[in-house]
Amino acid sequence: MSNLYVVGQTGHAFVKIGMTTRSVDKRIADWDTGSPFDWIIHMDLQIDPKESLPALEAGVHALLHRYRVRNEWFCADPKAVTDAVADAVARGTINRTVLHRSTPEYAARWANQPDKKAA
Numbered sequence: 001m002s003n004l005y006v007v008g009q010t011g012h013a014f015v016k017i018g019m020t021t022r023s024v025d026k027r028i029a030d031w032d033t034g035s036p037f038d039w040i041i042h043m044d045l046q047i048d049p050k051e052s053l054p055a056l057e058a059g060v061h062a063l064l065h066r067y068r069v070r071n072e073w074f075c076a077d078p079k080a081v082t083d084a085v086a087d088a089v090a091r092g093t094i095n096r097t098v099l100h101r102s103t104p105e106y107a108a109r110w111a112n113q114p115d116k117k118a119a
Contacts, residue, residue, distance in 0.1 A: 002050035003100065004057060006081055009037035015081060017064070018072045019057045021050060024100075042078060043106045045085065048096040059088035078105040 020027040063084035067076035
């Protein structure tokens with residue numbers, strides 16, 4: 001399992017755009033050391049092949065550079081992030097993407113993107 005994720009916390013406009021080869025829930029558990037805010041998984045996109053994940057993450061970060069707050073944290077609305085992910089996927093060497101789960105604002109935009117599958 002290789003995932004690109006977009007997560008945030010309730011009551012905050014910031015999102016973290018990152019990658020993991022574990023479940024996103026386990027990744028969040030690594031950070032959740034007494035935070036008073038609940039985590040929101042805006043997007044959990046499974047990627048194949050996993051070797052394309054670092055380039056995809058870097059591509060999304062580059063497309064959203066003007067929204068970067070610090071490292072993997074961005075202050076951007078869901079549409080800007082979803083558009084950047086879709087654009088980075090379209091430009092990359094990704095054989096298959098599966099939207100594992102998302103909040104409605106992400107799912108609505110991603111539903112318009114065809115699933116890229118290996119020929």
